[in-house]
Amino acid sequence: MATVPGTAPQARTELDLLIGKLDRLNRLDAADLKAIRGLPWRSSEYRSNHYLVREGDVPTHCCLLLSGYACRHKIAGDGGRQIVSFHMPGDLLDIQHLQLDRADHNVETITAADVAWIARSVLRRLLVDNPRIADAIWRDALIDASIFREWVLNVGRRDAKKRIAHMLCEFAARRDAAGLGSPDFFELPMTQEHIADATGLTSIHVNRMLRELTSEGVISREGRSVRITDWDLMRRVADFDPAYLHAAA
Amino acid sequence: MATVPGTAPQARTELDLLIGKLDRLNRLDAADLKAIRGLPWRSSEYRSNHYLVREGDVPTHCCLLLSGYACRHKIAGDGGRQIVSFHMPGDLLDIQHLQLDRADHNVETITAADVAWIARSVLRRLLVDNPRIADAIWRDALIDASIFREWVLNVGRRDAKKRIAHMLCEFAARRDAAGLGSPDFFELPMTQEHIADATGLTSIHVNRMLRELTSEGVISREGRSVRITDWDLMRRVADFDPAYLHAAA
DNA sequence: CGCCGACTTGAATTCCTTCAAGTACGGTGG
DNA sequence: CCACCGTACTTGAAGGAATTCAAGTCGGCG
16 A cells, blocks of 8 residues: 655656546646646555445545546445445545535445545645636536436336446446547456445346346356447447436537 | 516515525625525426426526425336435525536426526526635535435335335435424425335335334324324434434534 | 355245225315 | 315235345456
8 A cells, every 4th residue: 555645747647537537527728737737645555345435434635546446335224235336547536525524425446446635625725726627526526416316216217137237338438438448348347246236236136137138139248348249229228328427529 | 387576685585595504504694695685586486296497408597496395306218207306495406507508307396386597607606706605505516416325325225114214204304404394293295106206116115114104103194294203213214314414513 | 276255046035016996085167 | 065086095916026045156366
């Protein structure tokens, strides 16, 4: 878990994913880029299944995922886990802590991951001084909320196969929009248990449904790699309409 | 559906609920109050089950609920409806349209309601000019997102009785926090079908679970009025912890 | 080479849905 | 005033999607 102070500008290509994302949300100018690149932050490496934030924490820093994958989740009274979002490199994991003092959910790595920590106060100042960045980040937070709404629909009103297919579509579409690779073929970072906890199912049933999606020719699999063999069919099976992601046209 | 231009300050007690809510989220000063009271808006009355915003719309105005109740919902491909939030007087119903151009869900009245419409551009200017108001509104939006996360958990990982009980707890707690009345006894504005569509169940099963909650002495009912007879038991049955509402201590 | 986590498969069970009636209530018009 | 109607609510029985329980396989790693 080496800690690297980020000082030299040329060492900060890690921020390029975030900058690209914010620029897509709201066109940034040179001053904005300079402000982001000048942010003081320190990064740490973590193994898979490491808690970055725990429910109840009073965070002093916000975290940015530089590499690897993470999720946010809540634990029910009976111990059941509900994953509420998946995250990929370039995502801010807990931007709500700019305004809310206490964490209402957990943030945990799924794979090994590099995370940049930025002080809350520094980030707040950045937003006050750079309205374009502020707008971009608020848009990001509001899209986050839109995704939660779609997840409520997914878990509340779709059957198991559609839920899983929809989750795969969303992962592919967001990955594509973030410039992280093709939406047709990709390696899933999450286990079938992660998928189960995100879709409100058991991992056993996820396994069966993935099998069915495969046998029906919607996807093909090799290990954790997935190929969406028929996107047209997939969209129908998953009831997937990417409008809720509010990705730039 | 009479339309009343809001011009005379003394006619604007309708805004007091919103002002109270924002002040609770982030202490406002006299200038803030003046700015809010000076907002140009027009209000309309609507019957129950009236669409205020439709998925796909490009809204020019944001709406504020002055009286009555409303919900936001999405429709699945098979026609199933998923309600993603309930709203009460004083709530801004679609603040995300400050930043996002296209509605990703519907907003519909549950009861007869008075709604104030405020132009997007006017609201944006208000937030730029009044940072305290901006912070309050962003906090509100982030709490909204927190509630969505809890709903994902509710629908994904709790059984039918817990889901319904949790929804009742949330309604009571938010109503109480907004100063709209006691959390122990209240009239539900929504039908059992609304409850079903919010919890991912059928109205038939909602009916049976309400019956069970009643026979177990957790609640008592008369028409649509509900009394929570044993809050301690209710919290346990519902797996309810109000921390996610981020209500001021 | 043996162990552990992730994945796979089958059978029994359960919670919730679907289907099918029927009741209660408020509003409307004859 | 009351018959009529529509909406919301209630109840029972049958069916089904997903869970639970129980084994067992596969692959990577110490």
